[in-house]
Amino acid sequence: MLASRITSGRPWPIWFLLVFAALFLFGPKVTGDSLGLIEDTGTPTDSLKLDDSRLVVSSETDVVDPSGESASLYPMSPERKARLVSYARFKNIWRFVGFVISIGVLWLILVTGLAARMRDWARVAGRRFFVIWLFLGMFAVADYILSLPFNIYRGFVVESNYGFMNQTFLEWWGQGLLGLLITVVIGIIPIWFFYWLVRKFRRWWLVFSIGAIPFAVVIIVIVPVFVAPLFNKFEPLRDKQLETELLALASRAGIEGADVFQVDASRQSSKINAYVTGLFGSKRIVLYDTLIDNFTVEEIKFVMAHEMGHYTMHHIWWGLAVAIVFISFALWLVAMTIHPLINRFRERFRFDRLSDIASLPLVLIFLSVIMFLFQPATNAVSRLMERQADTYGMDMSGVSGETGAVVFDKLSVFNLSDPDPHPVIEFWFYSHPSLKKRMEFVRGYRPAR
Numbered sequence: 174m175l176a177s178r179i180t181s182g183r184p185w186p187i188w189f190l191l192v193f194a195a196l197f198l199f200g201p202k203v204t205g206d207s208l209g210l211i212e213d214t215g216t217p218t219d220s221l222k223l224d225d226s227r228l229v230v231s232s233e234t235d236v237v238d239p240s241g242e243s244a245s246l247y248p249m250s251p252e253r254k255a256r257l258v259s260y261a262r263f264k265n266i267w268r269f270v271g272f273v274i275s276i277g278v279l280w281l282i283l284v285t286g287l288a289a290r291m292r293d294w295a296r297v298a299g300r301r302f303f304v305i306w307l308f309l310g311m312f313a314v315a316d317y318i319l320s321l322p323f324n325i326y327r328g329f330v331v332e333s334n335y336g337f338m339n340q341t342f343l344e345w346w347g348q349g350l351l352g353l354l355i356t357v358v359i360g361i362i363p364i365w366f367f368y369w370l371v372r373k374f375r376r377w378w379l380v381f382s383i384g385a386i387p388f389a390v391v392i393i394v395i396v397p398v399f400v401a402p403l404f405n406k407f408e409p410l411r412d413k414q415l416e417t418e419l420l421a422l423a424s425r426a427g428i429e430g431a432d433v434f435q436v437d438a439s440r441q442s443s444k445i446n447a448y449v450t451g452l453f454g455s456k457r458i459v460l461y462d463t464l465i466d467n468f469t470v471e472e473i474k475f476v477m478a479h480e481m482g483h484y485t486m487h488h489i490w491w492g493l494a495v496a497i498v499f500i501s502f503a504l505w506l507v508a509m510t511i512h513p514l515i516n517r518f519r520e521r522f523r524f525d526r527l528s529d530i531a532s533l534p535l536v537l538i539f540l541s542v543i544m545f546l547f548q549p550a551t552n553a554v555s556r557l558m559e560r561q562a563d564t565y566g567m568d569m570s571g572v573s574g575e576t577g578a579v580v581f582d583k584l585s586v587f588n589l590s591d592p593d594p595h596p597v598i599e600f601w602f603y604s605h606p607s608l609k610k611r612m613e614f615v616r617g618y619r620p621a622r
């Protein structure tokens with residue numbers, strides 16, 4: 174799945190990634206966490222990484238110990254517990270701060286007349302399609318520059334302070350720039366499509382949502398195979414014993430003929446992740462090196478069985494279906510509410526209709542706010558799928574409840590992720606059930622047969 178991120182990346186559940194894929198369609202900010210749609214964050218390029226189903230609420234391992242003896246992190250020391258609490262608190266505050274900042278930046282671009290000015294400049298491009306593209310390029314750069322201090326703080330400084338960052342500042346920054354470039358190159362498709370429909374159809378919101386389906390499918394299919402390798406090296410799993418075990422597991426799950434890859438995710442941030450994906454009959458089982466290095470074979474089997482559960486239960490496609498429903502609803506709300514605002518501020522914005530490309534920042538503000546309000550609903554669906562994948566993982570891997578519980582406990586320790594968040598925070602922001610609940614679930618789980 175498509176993980177996209179806005180300012181400071183964070184892992185997402187499959188289908189939430191899809192919503193993001195769709196937001197990605199709307200254009201700007203492939204990187205960065207300004208929408209605060211997901212729990213937590215890593216680096217801006219998370220956005221482009223496919224991380225399906227994260228097993229965890231936050232998936233970074235700790236790099237505090239560069240020697241690779243992270244095993245010493247487990248079980249958790251009191252100092253580490255204190256850091257976990259402080260990191261969790263910071264993230265909770267940032268969910269709102271980051272959201273407000275992203276809206277603020279867009280609003281600034283709008284009310285200063287910068288958007289209108291960029292539209293005027295973009296007219297040198299001649300044909301409408303290229304005008305829109307040039308505008309998008311300028312807008313994405315302006316948004317990037319204005320957000321940069323906050324992105325550096327959240328995505329690099331904070332992550333470094335908590336010991337997650339495995340990149341130098343320049344590497345981190347370079348990846349952010351690459352993400353920006355990809356946004357501008359790919360973002361033109363949905364943006365142009367959007368403005369074309371707004372001019373052509375009264376029910377543009379409906380046509381857009383339906384039209385986004387093939388685009389989202391292409392992204393889902395392409396990103397794992399063609400985009401992810403731009404950021405990381407994929408190679409056949411080195412541990413052949415583990416490969417054999419995983420292929421046997423896949424076979425039991427009905428996934429035949431898959432290739433098993435490991436990816437050098439530790440280059441960026443030691444986040445733990447894994448996913449299973451398929452393209453034209455070729456299936457890929459992908460493990461982050463951080464998972465391989467820090468978990469036992471039994472634990473990895475449970476993690477991978479969970480991922481296979483997402484795959485065999487077609488969660489990504491269900492996620493897409495749910496995302497499309499929410500997106501059409503969100504766009505409908507935009508269509509219903511945006512015109513009075515444009516009317517009221519037409520002098521200041523220097524445009525008077527939605528079909529004017531200069532309205533893009535305003536459209537993004539509306540979508541951000543609406544999606545933020547939708548989060549409890551979309552996350553509830555996501556948590557349900559995660560529970561299904563956990564059940565599947567227990568059945569298929571056959572590990573003990575205690576092993577499953579250790580996996581979650583380790584994820585909490587390695588990622589400094591709060592196992593027991595406030596219920597409101599979990600309800601609103603968590604795409605996965607809290608680790609404490611998941612631990613209780615696997616401990617009490619009795620296989621069906």
Ligand SMILES: [Zn+2]
Pocket residue numbers: 225226227228479480483559562
């Ligand atoms: Zn999952």
